[in-house]
Amino acid sequence: MDNYVDRANQVMRKLKEKEDASNNNYKMVTTSQIRKFLAAVNRINGKIDQKKNGNKTSVARKIPEDLQMEIKFLKVKLAYQIGRAEDKRRNNPVKDFENKAELFKEIDGIGDSLEKYENFARYVEALVAFHKFYGGEED
Template sequence: MAESKNPQTAVKDIASEAEAVILALQERDHGRINLTKSQIRKFLAAVNALTNKITVHRARSGAGAVLSEGLAAEVKYLKVKLAYQSAKDTRGNVRAFAEKAKLKERIDQIGTDMKRYEEFAHFMEALVAYHKFHGGRD
């Protein structure tokens, strides 16, 4: 995880982390990115839907930095959706993507921490952006 060296301003560089994942996939596939946008679309849609649900919950309840138990359980359920997308891909591109990005581990680290969830959601967005930027297939 790339971070600033000054501990007072330590900020995760999510963009660099995401780009490194995509470049590693490109290297694995001999200069191509065999993972298609549609292969990760459903997982990204699930993340976006959960983000919207969390936003609505926060607006209604005034909840701050902590996810409710129910929302935290939905975050954990993202692992099931990721497993399903990985199983559907017989070529192993989604599994390789999930492993390189350490998505399961990142989900496990969220717990009830709102900031960690937001970082995860931004990381997913960055992965998709760098996938497209580096010539990922549609």
């Protein structure tokens, strides 16, 4: 992944600009919507850390199959959030967030690479941080 900090900043800045230009017809993804996704990523982080700690000889470079499936399941969690966010005006800030951040694509690109997953997790953290920085609202 390219510089995830700059990329996260750009994504959240563009979403905030869209909100500001909409005259209250559009709201950016909320803090609780984005944090639910971060919480799922953090649960996987904890499981990966447990596996790494259990491997005394060396830190594994490949993610075990069971955790690879959990990472892929992040797409399901995000798809559910997208489905819940649709409103009567057909605005969907969670879908806009996914499209700009390209989270489905990022998840697909992880495979069994621990390095790619760790970069992805940092990217999601950076998205949450810049969401707050740009004044992202609660529900």
